[in-house]
Amino acid sequence: MTVAIKIDSINKSYGELQALDDINLEIRKGEFFGLLGPNGAGKSTLIGILGGLVNKDSGSITVLGKDTVKDYRETKLSLGIVPQEIAFDPYFNVRETLKIQSGYFGIRDNDEKIDEILDALGLTDKAEKGPRELSGGMKRRLLIAKALVHDPEIIVLDEPTAGVDVELRNSLWEYVIKLNKEGKTIILTTHYLEEAETLCDRIGIMNKGKVVKVDTKDNLINSIDRKLLKVKVDKTSDDLGEVFASYKLDVDDKNKEFEIEVSKNQLDKVLSLINSLDTTILDMNISSPRLEDVFLKLTQLGGGQD
């Protein structure tokens, strides 16, 4: 395993606000890493420090073994960062912007790569358009294209699909998955947890300036010992509350359904209790926790449930 990014004791504060509090994190080469957290958790600040947009107070970050302060020119060459905020150079059209951007990263005559990216992101027919002629979604695509023109080893996508249509999401993820398979390291921050759940190998969860958990997606999901048992019956009776008094129960009389939250070792007992009811079971569904549940638990956004 080779380390792509090593974040070592990073601290950053804005006045009284401790935006990043002793962040330690390793991202492996070639992995698809998700960085999740609620608004204000410090994700963008951390990415800003990585890319040189934000000055850190203390700590260090290395990118492919190079220090982001001492060897910042080398580390920036390895990084392709898509910032969260849409920004564009008003003087140049899409193709000119990408040519200039290529030059900024030391590449001349980059037309082949530019055409590939324009095609992958559905921007080919907008290549000669000025940024003011582009819709919000198209501007977002241009932002992503700019980060990819120099074929960086590590691609950082900070909320790349915020406010964009499904079509872009699909074409973007298709292209990013292809890049990841080619060996590129991908770091993704997103509010769409289902995206992270589908795409990421490992996930780091941040809250209030701290990394509260880093693990593989599967381990994170399995860390919640909870199943949701949904049972549809021919009739609901008043004694349900009594039978399942020691469980979290939610009865829907109208639809003749009830839900019980159980841990794995309670499953057998609960199934026996359901069998003992004076009712006919019409349907039953057992669902495992999702990444969203883990996220809510770790960031306590779920109102302290679980």
Next chain:
Amino acid sequence: MVKIRSIIFYSLIKREILRFSKVAVQTVFAPLISTSLYLIIFAYSFQNREAVGYNIPYIDFIVPGLIIMSLIQNSFANTSSSLIVAKYQGNIVDLLLAPFSHIQLSLGFMIGGIARGMLVGFVIYLVSIFFYGGSVAYPFLAIIFALIISGIFSLLGIIAGLWAEKFDHVSIFSNFFITPLTFLSGVFYSVRGLPGIWSEVSLFNPVFYMVDMVRYAFVGQSDISPWLSLIIVGASFLALLYLVTHLFKIGYKVKS
């Protein structure tokens, strides 16, 4: 790596030159028209008059001053507007994320400003040929002096662009600092002819040295030694280049 770094540097310069070329009506032709109007007005109003203390036609005296004034204003405007627009639009992040060294950022922006200043200055010189004949006593010196002066004001434009948080702030810098210092620098008159203490006060105006040394290169005469002016102006240039590079290094008003 050297090749990559030179492409990176060249790209910034190219971007800066392309930027003002895209809006040439505003960045090149507008100053050309306004300065040409100055030339017409002064050539008509002061025909057959000599500049005080110089024994040359007034139009010969004023041409180097007008060229330098345009050079100063356009060099300053180029870098300051490039940066404030980049900050306003948010595309300043492109520069921060790219692998520029701090001195490359200083020099890249500065060369963009110099290119516009020199282009406008040269075109105004071509127009001025119709008014005074176009003779230049020391052409090589004129070019060197013009390069240094436009470099200084390009660097000042960078400082203004970094400092400014909105477009108004740049105009404060321009209207309350650059324009008064330029108009009171001896563009339109010789400071030798100023009454009483005003002649000495003018020596505290850094733009005076710039105008005076360029006038020397054009007409072979100046209010003070052109070499003293060159030392003062050259030292100012180096100090500003150091300051601007430092500002890029600390990310003054562009990094949080």
